[in-house]
Amino acid sequence: VKNVNKNCKVIHRINECDERKNTNGINEYYINANKVADFTVFVSQWLKDIFIQAGFSSSYSNVIMSGSNKKVFNNKDRIIWRKNQPLRIVTHHWGNNFNKGFDIYEKLDSLLSSSKYQHLEFSYIGNVPSGVSFNNTEVKEALSGKDLANEIKKNQIYLTASINEPSGNHHIEAAQCGLPILYLESGGVPEYCGKYGVSFKNDIEKSLEMLIHNYGEYRDKLKKYPHNSNKMCDEFLSCFQELV
Numbered sequence: 001v002k003n004v005n006k007n008c009k010v011i012h013r014i015n016e017c018d019e020r021k022n023t024n025g026i027n028e029y030y031i032n033a034n035k036v037a038d039f040t041v042f043v044s045q046w047l048k049d050i051f052i053q054a055g056f057s058s059s060y061s062n063v064i065m066s067g068s069n070k071k072v073f074n075n076k077d078r079i080i081w082r083k084n085q086p087l088r089i090v091t092h093h094w095g096n097n098f099n100k101g102f103d104i105y106e107k108l109d110s111l112l113s114s115s116k117y118q119h120l121e122f123s124y125i126g127n128v129p130s131g132v133s134f135n136n137t138e139v140k141e142a143l144s145g146k147d148l149a150n151e152i153k154k155n156q157i158y159l160t161a162s163i164n165e166p167s168g169n170h171h172i173e174a175a176q177c178g179l180p181i182l183y184l185e186s187g188g189v190p191e192y193c194g195k196y197g198v199s200f201k202n203d204i205e206k207s208l209e210m211l212i213h214n215y216g217e218y219r220d221k222l223k224k225y226p227h228n229s230n231k232m233c234d235e236f237l238s239c240f241q242e243l244v
Helices: 026-036 045-053 102-111 145-152 170-176 189-193 204-213 215-224 229-243
Strands: 011-014 039-042 061-063 087-093 120-126 137-140 157-160 181-184 197-200
Touching: 011 026, 011 229, 026 045, 039 045, 039 229, 045 061, 087 145, 087 170, 102 120, 102 137, 102 157, 102 204, 120 145, 145 170, 157 170, 157 204, 170 181, 170 189, 181 189, 181 204, 189 197, 197 204, 204 215
Parallel strands: 011 039, 039 061, 087 120, 087 157, 120 137, 157 181, 181 197
Antiparallel strands: none
């Protein structure tokens, strides 16, 4: 590596990979760019393992998990579920890549046609890919900041079926708002959601029923959900201080 300023420390944060959207060249590009880095931060152990398998040297690296702003995403004024009321499920994505989980969102939309699930409601906040249409799902425009937080808080369960997500912000924002998570076992998401909801691989129905049955337990656990921007920034600051 040429033209290195020895007085400057470079930290490279990696939060993407080819596995995410079936691309080619991103992993190689990041590994090449990483040659100038003094230290590397990954957003999940799953992602770090992907890069180690691709040839990344892990000597000077760590996992710092992502977090969102507690002043925006919190459980203040969240609408509490009463068992005589509909149970509202929500998800949100700004991007409309199909790998965000639209196969599962379509499946849930179909399930809501059954009288078995007449007590459930599902809403999607964000952009929907062309060719995807819902019959029983309320689609709302993409939102951000406090508008998004206020919309999330109108619901009681959060669903994410995102495939090979290195970390993601959507489920973090929902967890900070106090919503138990129904999540696909894929990518780095289980590292963030493991204690705060129920996972699924193929059978979303069984996992959904388990989450509803133990709803109070997961809701209470979320009062101590740790992954927020304060914690993340403290860990980055500690990393900076150690390097200098």
